[in-house]
Amino acid sequence: MNRNIALSDTAFVLHAVPYKETSLIVELFCRESGRLPVVAKGAKRPHSGLRAVLVSFQPIHVRFSGRSEVKTLMAAEWAGGLLAPTDKALFSAYYLNELLMQGLGREDAHPALFDSYAQALAALAVGEDMTQVVRRFEIELLQALGYGLTLDHDADGQPIRPDALYVWLNEVGWSHSDGLGVLPGDDAIVEHGVPGQVILDLQSGVLTRAAASVLKMVTRKMLAAHVAPNGVVSRSWMEQLIKA
Known part of the structure; x- marks a missing residue:
């Protein structure tokens, strides 16, 4: 990133914390600049124009500059x-x-993931099934970070069979399951078999x-292995609400 000139981007606010008396440090998810912390000077003032704009889940156009890791929001x-x-x-x-706060490195751009995030927010806003929306985004996040599921073959290089059950093994791939539970070893990633048809459907986007x-x-x-080893606080709230 060129740190000497002001840059423009489209962004979402991921998180904000107070900074000094009247300002905020805001974590942005930018389409072209990735996750980026900026200082929003005076944003806490009652009549600041930034106050009503720097809110979560709304796309914003931003302009920022600076040589340090934390940029200045202009x-x-x-x-x-x-x-x-x-x-x-x-x-x-x-x-x-x-997930984005924990999974993304600073200034590591993921334009396709940015678009997936915007689509997920839009789907949630119109009442699409939360389980489907969240799971799809989790899969897309893992894919963007280089930890995507293999969808066309198992750990032995054989095609996924629609009538078989599989478990996912870390750093290995899909392995046949006997349907009786998790396979031995610390690399087991799932306790229950996943039908091959589910994997094939996912390959087709279903x-x-x-x-x-x-x-x-x-x-x-x-996600626990590659993105959020210390857990995700909001997950428990979300799951309780989905069940309610």
């Missing part, structure tokens, strides 16, 4: 065109933010609610 304006999630879906959206539920333990343990 301008921000609402980009429009997206409803914010509400009610139970709001907690799912916070969960996505927490993720039903039933499949999303089946894949829950796979993505959870992959």
Whole structure:
């Protein structure tokens, strides 16, 4: 990134904390610049133009500059065109933010993941099934970070069979399951067999609610291994609300 000139980007606010008396340090997820911390000077003042713009789950156009790791936010304006999630879906959206905060390195751009995040927020806002939306985003995040599921063959290089059950083994891939539970060894990533048809459907872009539920333990343990080893606080809130 050129640190000597002001740069513009489209972004979402992931997190914000107070800084000094009147300012905020805001973690942005930018389409071209990745996860980026900025100082929003005066954003806490009652009449600041930034106060109403720096909110979660809304796309904004930003301009920032600086040579240090934490940039200075020079301008921000609402980009429009997206409803914010509400009610139970709001907690799912916070969960996505927490995954991005823990999983993304600073200034590591992922434009496709940015688009996936925007699509997930839009789906949550219009009431699409939270389990499906969240699971799809988890899978896309893991893929973007280089830990994606292999969807066309098993650990032995054989094609996935629709009538077989599989378990995911870390650093290995899909292995046949006898359906009786987890295989021995510390590299086992899921306790229950995943039907081959679910894997093949996912390869074709199809993720039903039933499949999303089946894949829950796979993505959870992959995220624990590669993204959030200390856990995700908002997950428990989200799951309780989905069950309610």
